[in-house]
Amino acid sequence: MSGPENVDRVLITAGVVLVVVAGALLLVRVSRGPSMLDRAIALDVFAAVVIAGLGAKSAYARDSFYFPIMLVLAFLGFTGSVGIARFIAVRDKPQPRRGSAGKGGRG
Template sequence: MNEVETVDRVLLTASVVVLVVAGALLLVRIRRGPSMLDRAIALDVCAALIIAGLGAKSALARDPFYFPIMLVLAFLGFTGSVGIARFIAVRDRPLSRRTPPGKEEQE
């Protein structure tokens, strides 16, 4: 192994360690998240971590096999995030302040 390959391996190993630590902290956030929105964001970050892990595995193996899988996961993560955001936005929408018929505000 030459010097460039050694540096490459060390950096890729460090990135995998950082991804594992981030995944552990992410699981803590999913479990302890005080609101549904925190958990939804954590699941979106989970998809990003999976994509980054596949990228690191692809770089370690020097194999482009995982690139289409990463693209599909990125698309699914985006659409899932948009769907969850729409669900939360509809659920948390404030009620309209209409007055009942016959009880108009008096000035």
């Protein structure tokens, strides 16, 4: 192998190590998350970390086999995030106060 190929391998290996560390920290956030929203966001970021890991594997092997899988995972992560956001928005919708319709603070 030549010098640039060695540099590529070292950088890809360092990227894989960072992806693994990020995945481990995200699993800790999923297990300990103080709220359900924190857990949902951590799972969404975990999907992005899996996509990054597949991209690193694809770059290391110099093979484009995983690109369609990465695309499908990105789509699933996006739709999951939108679904969670809609669920949280409906659940946390502020309720109007009773008896305050005619009592304006101004005027």
